[in-house]
Each structure stands twice: as C-alpha cells, then as structure tokens.
Amino acid sequence: MKIENVEDLRVLVETARGGTLTAASKVLGVTPAAASAMLKRLEAQLGQRLFERSTRAMRLTPQGQTLLDYASRALDLLEEGESQLAARSGALVGTVRVAAPSDLTRCVLLPMFDAFLAAHPGAQLALSVSDRVQDVMRDAVDLALRYGELADSRLVARPLFASRRVLCGSPVYLKRHAAPTHPHDLSAHNCLTFEISGRRLATWRFEKDGEWTEVRVDGDRGADDAAIAHQWALAGVGLVCKSELDVWHDLRAGRLVRLLPDWQGEHRPLSAVLPSNRFVPARVRALVDFIAAQFAVLAGTQERPQADDIRRPPHEPGVPAASGRKR
Template identity: 50%
Template sequence: MYSLTDVNLFLRAAEAGSLSAAARQLNLTPAAASAALKRLEAQLNVRLFERSTRSLRLTPEGEVFAEHGRGALGMLADGEALIGARSRTVSGEVHLSAPTDLARTWLSGWLDDCLGRHPDLRLVLHVSDALHDLTRESVDIALRYGDLQDSSLIARRLTVSEQVACASPDYLARHGTPRHPRELAHHNCLTFYSNHRPRTTWTFQRDGKTHEVRVEGDRRADDSALVHQWALEGAGIIYKSRLDLMDDLQQGHLVPLFPAFRGPEVALNALYPSKRYLPLRTRRVLDDLVECFAN
C-alpha cells in the first residue's frame, strides 16, 4: 500500500513544481521529502518526475498518477467529512476559469455569497478569454460560452444568452444610429479574438432569415473586457452576450441596436473533466453556480 503522506507530498510537489516547496508545506526536511518520493517511485516502478537543477516536471506516468491521486485523496476527504462533525461543511481549494467580462460582471458578487455559505472554502479564479486545458492546468470548473467541443468534458448548462449589438449614447450622438445590420459597414466596430480567431462576422435574425455581416474597426483585442470598456468610452459598436452587458444596458450606459432583429442565443456551460473524480467541494460550487444563473 502507498503511504498517504508520500502521495500527498508527490501531489504538492507536482502542483508547486518543487520538491523543497512541498517539503516546507508539510514540515518535512529535504532529505525526508526526497526519500518519500524515491519510495513512491520504487513502489510504482516508474519515474514520476523529470528532474533538473532548476525544475521538476511530471513524466507522462506522473501525470496519470497525479490525476488519480487527487481523486483518491479527494474521496477520502469527502468520506471524512460525511462521517465527521463537519458533514455539512466543505473545505479546500477549487480552481474556476471564466471569461474576463463574465468574471467581472457576475462572479464578483457570486464569490462573496459562495464564500459566505462555505467559509472554509478557497476559490481561485483563472480569468481569461483563452480556453484552459482543465487537466494540465488543474482547473476544476471552466465557464465557457458555446457548444461543447471536447468529448472528454462534461457540460452543465447554466443559462442561455442572446448576442446583442450596442453602443454608448455618446458614440451614437456623434455617428448616428444604424437601423439595419448592413449599415454596420459604415461604423467603427470593436471586435475581439480568442485562440487566434477574430470574431469579425456578426449574425442577426429576422422573420426566419439570417443576416451575416462582416465588420471592421480600428481596434481589436484578445481581452473582451477591454473591448467592452472601449464601447463604454464611445469608441465604437460592440457585439456581445447580453449577459455580459446586462448592467450597462439596464443603466443606459450602452444602447441596444436593431430592435427588429435578434442575435443568436449562446449557452453558458460549466465544464469539468468526465474522467476526474469530482470532490464534494467542487460539486457544491457547481450547484451554487447553477443557482446563481437561475435567479
């Protein structure tokens, strides 16, 4: 049988990228940590790390054992919680990835509520419009718009949001209000891109017909929150999920365009690996997210 202390040391070293850092976390001497790792590798008969003077990197075998080791320790922690005095509480760390605008407009308030319900929980946010590799980057839950592309992930739908084109009152006062999507060709359209793909085709629907418009503008960014800010400053027209723009639309900071047309509806999903054991703390966070977007 493997020593839980040895497995825990291995997992901490994998996360920190340093055996000495893991030893300090567990109050072990460097010699004891090194001996524990050697003992574990001898039991498995594989090398778990590629070592150099400056780095510690998981081998392919190490990545497999790390994934299952996290699940095993998570199951033990859940079992302890279920039979112990803390059966109604959750603790530990959950890594959550989300697009920039969504994190700033929705997750800030939700974070306070979630941690208020689970004071022993720690939430780590990875805020980026880039797609994260949930396994390699140790992300527990990723919030993403659109259909599920990776069959190794499970998607739990949170809500559906319409894409909407809008601009600030200042921009419309200076440049006029377009009445039809084709008039976007005469306006400065603010666009963003993700995974090196620019989003310069905007789609609108009316009376069962789809209108696709190719747009251009004087600026583009890979940070959708920055593009959002440009629109608020009057730099141009933005096309984005109504969910991300809701507060500014309600307060009149942005004005929706083309009321006779509808943008496509896009699902917001919570993604998590299908092959990874889902700890109790992660399941509770998922449930809280579902409740947040249902209200």
C-alpha cells in the first residue's frame, strides 16, 4: 500500500470539504473527470473505498474519514515546510485563512489585520466575513474568531475578550423617543434585529441582581447581516442589542448611547477557534498571539463605555431623520 501522488490527497480533502467532486475540481483547478480519476487512483492504491457516492453528494466512509484526518495534517505540514523554505530569516510566509463575524471585522479587526500584515510582509490574509458560523473542521479555514461558548470538543479555543451584548441607540433616535428604563419598555420601541446562521435574534435577555428578563422585540426592519442593523442604529432608526465589541468605538465617540445601564446583557465571549487535530502553522499561531495582545490592550482600557447621558450632542452631522415607530 503506497500513496504515490500527494495531489490525490488534495482531492480527498477538497471533496470532503465541498461534498462533491465538482466542488473539489474547482478548488484544485482541474476538470471533474480528472478529479474523479485521481480519487479512483487513490482508492485503488489503498484498496479501500473512501466515499459513498450518490447523485447529490459524496459521503466519507469510515476508512475515508480516518485517512482524511491524517491527510489534512500531512498537507498542512507540507505547506508549512514549503513556506519556511521560502522564508528569509525565519520570516512568516504563507496565507492565513480567517473566518470572522461581519460587524466585528469592520469595526474592530480590520486595523489589527492591517498591522499584522505590515509587520509580516511575507504573510497573506484570506478573510471570510459572514455571520454564518463556519465549520473549522470542514471548511478551508485556519482560524475562526467566534462569539459564544463552544460545544464542539474537537475545537481548541483561546479566549480573547469577555464581551456582553449591550442595548444602544443613537442620540438622534433618543431625542424623539424616551429612553427605556426597563426591558419591558422595548415593546414601545423600533428594535432592529439581525440573523446569525439563519436564526433571527428577536428575543433579547437582560440580567439584574441575578434575575433574567426575556423580551420578545420587533421593528420595521431586520437583516441577515449584523453590520446593517448596526448602521441603522447609527442612522437613528431604532435600537440595537449587539456585542459590546461591535459598538465599542461608537459608544466611546458618542455616536451610540448605552441604554439600561443597570442591566447586563447576555455574555458573549470572543474566542480564537482552531481545530484540535490540525497542525497549526507558525503564521497562524503568530496571528492569534498578535490579536490576543491587541484585545488585552482593549480590555485594559481604563474606562469601558458606559454612556447613559442621552443629552450628549450627536457626533454625526447630517444623519437622516429616523422613521423609528413607537408601537
């Protein structure tokens, strides 16, 4: 039993990720027929069937799953070795594939990525921005930045920031609508909702003195991109409940105002997530260390935004008047 061509292993990995030979062929830049021939050659060499074929997709056999785990690690090691041979003086070389939430990327991460790439000219970034939670075990991702607790024991998470959701609105909106003093007051406000992985977040939870209050909210608009809900809040059309990190700079600048300051939103810790069974290249470890250091500085900021003065002047001249309804 001998694997004669490393490209055959790439077909195995990409077919498992994409679910079809056609998807694998697109990633590898070969025809579907060529990808099929490479997979058949690998199965013939091993004397094992690696996939169960169907008209819609291909499913790994137990033997295929076993080989996939080792093949993924072997290809990662090979890529890292090639990168280090090409590197000068131990410089970081190669692409880091990162998946991150939409609003967090735009509001916080982009300057961090820019600084990292400036410090390491041999590194490249392939960024996937989405509010869909990507599968770092299957998708072509080296690192995922993810909110919330992890349920998958196959993943390794490095905590980055202990964030919570905060309720906020713009000074423009709050000039026209009385600020809520209790979560139940939200029924009279235009609440801006968004989806994460196809689930609309229309139930907002707040805690005070150890007791949780759950409120079903509604508004005249929602989006499948959290960054859009954020922009609507800045424009003064309603209230939004988002991770403190996503609205950090807007709260500090007064473009948004934190509401219900005596209530705590849901805990939404941010973590750097990697698959536990995959080799971690030096460039990925370096990026995680760099981002962790940046968030440590952010967490050490002397004053976390606790704005509750709705009389502060707006910092965005020309913001359009909102149609936020009171229901």
